[in-house]
Amino acid sequence: MGQIIAIVSQKGGVGKTSTAVNLGACLSAMKKRVLLVGMDPQCGLARCFGLDDTGAGIGLLESIRDGVAVSEVIYPSHARLPRLDIIPANVRTMTEEGQYIGSMDREINLLSRVLERVKPDYDYIFLDCPPRLNNPTQAALVAADSYLVPIQCEYASMATVGRVLRAALEVRRLHNARLGIFGFLITMADKRAAFTVKVVQEIRLYLKDRVFRTIIPRDPKLAEIPNRREPVIAYDLQSPGARAYVQLAREILAADSGR
Amino acid sequence: MGQIIAIVSQKGGVGKTSTAVNLGACLSAMKKRVLLVGMDPQCGLARCFGLDDTGAGIGLLESIRDGVAVSEVIYPSHARLPRLDIIPANVRTMTEEGQYIGSMDREINLLSRVLERVKPDYDYIFLDCPPRLNNPTQAALVAADSYLVPIQCEYASMATVGRVLRAALEVRRLHNARLGIFGFLITMADKRAAFTVKVVQEIRLYLKDRVFRTIIPRDPKLAEIPNRREPVIAYDLQSPGARAYVQLAREILAADSGR
Ligand SMILES: Nc1ncnc2c1ncn2[C@@H]1O[C@H](COP(=O)(O)OP(=O)(O)OP(=O)(O)O)[C@@H](O)[C@H]1O
Ligand SMILES: Nc1ncnc2c1ncn2[C@@H]1O[C@H](COP(=O)(O)OP(=O)(O)OP(=O)(O)O)[C@@H](O)[C@H]1O
Ligand SMILES: [Mg+2]
Numbered sequence: 001m002g003q004i005i006a007i008v009s010q011k012g013g014v015g016k017t018s019t020a021v022n023l024g025a026c027l028s029a030m031k032k033r034v035l036l037v038g039m040d041p042q043c044g045l046a047r048c049f050g051l052d053d054t055g056a057g058i059g060l061l062e063s064i065r066d067g068v069a070v071s072e073v074i075y076p077s078h079a080r081l082p083r084l085d086i087i088p089a090n091v092r093t094m095t096e097e098g099q100y101i102g103s104m105d106r107e108i109n110l111l112s113r114v115l116e117r118v119k120p121d122y123d124y125i126f127l128d129c130p131p132r133l134n135n136p137t138q139a140a141l142v143a144a145d146s147y148l149v150p151i152q153c154e155y156a157s158m159a160t161v162g163r164v165l166r167a168a169l170e171v172r173r174l175h176n177a178r179l180g181i182f183g184f185l186i187t188m189a190d191k192r193a194a195f196t197v198k199v200v201q202e203i204r205l206y207l208k209d210r211v212f213r214t215i216i217p218r219d220p221k222l223a224e225i226p227n228r229r230e231p232v233i234a235y236d237l238q239s240p241g242a243r244a245y246v247q248l249a250r251e252i253l254a255a256d257s258g259r
Numbered sequence: 260m261g262q263i264i265a266i267v268s269q270k271g272g273v274g275k276t277s278t279a280v281n282l283g284a285c286l287s288a289m290k291k292r293v294l295l296v297g298m299d300p301q302c303g304l305a306r307c308f309g310l311d312d313t314g315a316g317i318g319l320l321e322s323i324r325d326g327v328a329v330s331e332v333i334y335p336s337h338a339r340l341p342r343l344d345i346i347p348a349n350v351r352t353m354t355e356e357g358q359y360i361g362s363m364d365r366e367i368n369l370l371s372r373v374l375e376r377v378k379p380d381y382d383y384i385f386l387d388c389p390p391r392l393n394n395p396t397q398a399a400l401v402a403a404d405s406y407l408v409p410i411q412c413e414y415a416s417m418a419t420v421g422r423v424l425r426a427a428l429e430v431r432r433l434h435n436a437r438l439g440i441f442g443f444l445i446t447m448a449d450k451r452a453a454f455t456v457k458v459v460q461e462i463r464l465y466l467k468d469r470v471f472r473t474i475i476p477r478d479p480k481l482a483e484i485p486n487r488r489e490p491v492i493a494y495d496l497q498s499p500g501a502r503a504y505v506q507l508a509r510e511i512l513a514a515d516s517g518r
């Protein structure tokens with residue numbers, strides 16, 4: 001029975017989508033069945049697999065707004081990653097975004113109900129959220145078993161962690177008592193920057209053992225994904241970024257088997 | 260009479276706040292009177308000047324929700340930048356964010372009316388928007404004379420530019436016929452990354468002379484701002500980041516005097 005993990009951060013550009021794509025790919029390469037759900041109206045997740053926002057297909061929007069069965073909006077990700085599936089957001093206009101968010105504002109459990117039907121088919125379901133804490137992120141936290149917060153290794157991102165914790169506690173109190181912390185992931189750690197060591201120390205001091213041991217380094221190879229339209233392990237397994245996500249997947253599987 | 264410029268991008272982490280802070284500081288150091296308005300519920304702008312979200316003061320929230328006069332929520336930015344003022348968002352909880360956005364959803368011209376009163380007091384008013392296109396960003400586009408789009412020099416950011424253009428055209432058609440393009444700014448250009456030259460070329464090909472000649476390089480010195488609580492020109496005028504924002508300010512002043 002799969003676990004649903006929401007990837008959230010109010011701060012933009014911290015590696016939410018990159019973590020969904022690369023962690024998902026690594027876990028699926030290690031024989032786990034993984035589903036990635038694009039919650040973000042930006043459609044960034046879809047772009048990483050060539051399921052462009054100009055496509056003719058349907059996606060999460062049609063499931064949420066029109067009640068289309070979620071099995072109809074699941075797409076394969078990549079020929080070499082048969083265990084990795086994608087649900088693209090498919091939100092293309094401001095009007096569609098209004099309808100998409102409006103449906104979740106009206107019924108906060110809607111996403112949870114939609115995903116219940118496929119939960120048994122996957123080991124991990126990652127929800128790639130937009131950089132905000134209100135809907136669609138709130139609905140993702142209601143549907144999730146736990147949440148993962150990427151923290152860019154910089155002061156601006158560190159300062160917003162408290163807000164995610166508060167928002168998650170509120171969802172736990174009002175809507176979803178099982179919501180737990182999957183973990184905090186330090187991303188884009190840049191060896192060149194003088195503040196990196198200090199920021200890592202402060203994050204570990206503040207969040208203790210809820211921070212993954214694996215740190216994702218800043219690696220320009222990862223920024224090529226939207227252009228190559230595949231995860232980094234498919235085109236450069238030896239890059240620092242790929243090796244870090246492989247290590248993170250191993251760390252997660254070791255922790256899960258120990259539970 | 261000042262011009263109101265909304266700084267927008269649906270993509271997160273592309274340098275919206277950094278551009279507001281540093282461009283604003285440079286223009287004010289060049290004797291222009293500048294106001295920065297924190298539209299983003301994250302309160303990132305306030306943090307860059309030590310007006311923390313834990314503060315006891317009032318901000319844009321109180322003007323928008325409670326009708327407090329905007330002159331009451333204007334704060335000085337920095338002892339050495341007397342011509343640079345700040346309006347912090349002051350949105351601290353999800354409830355407040357709901358009230359803040361709800362007020363603008365109900366009356367799309369609200370922000371425009373609030374800012375009209377101070378427009379004559381400044382040469383430039385920059386609105387630092389969150390990474391989304393619906394409110395509060397829509398209200399910012401309604402209030403603005405023009406908009407500035409930072410484009411992080413990476414594929415993921417480039418792909419979302421079309422959406423900003425479409426959203427701005429819609430606001431122009433329905434609410435604000437004077438809304439023009441202030442310019443597109445390439446940010447975080449990393450000399451180490453192989454794709455930088457290609458991405459710059461594609462951006463210039465697609466957006467032509469609406470792209471500023473000045474490019475902001477990736478410079479870790481800029482990421483220290485939330486910790487130092489002052490713009491980069493106040494602590495490292497010779498850094499690549501500071502020199503680039505000084506050059507951008509000069510480019511803008513030259514263009515404005517030519518108009
Ligand atoms: N470890 C890394 N090293 C270098 N670049 C990275 C890394 N991780 C992600 N990137 C790049 O940084 C940018 C931001 O990453 P990404 O889009 O995954 O963040 P996000 O949190 O999903 O952003 P948003 O808030 O817009 O949803 C992208 O251009 C991505 O390619
Ligand atoms: N040119 C640059 N070089 C290196 N780091 C930068 C640069 N500009 C901004 N940064 C850093 O990158 C991160 C993102 O920048 P910033 O917060 O200004 O982006 P934003 O678009 O306002 O993000 P959000 O979408 O969350 O509002 C911050 O940690 C900032 O300090
Ligand atoms: Mg994303």
Ligand SMILES: [Mg+2]
Pocket residue numbers: 275276277299303387388389
């Ligand atoms: Mg910002």
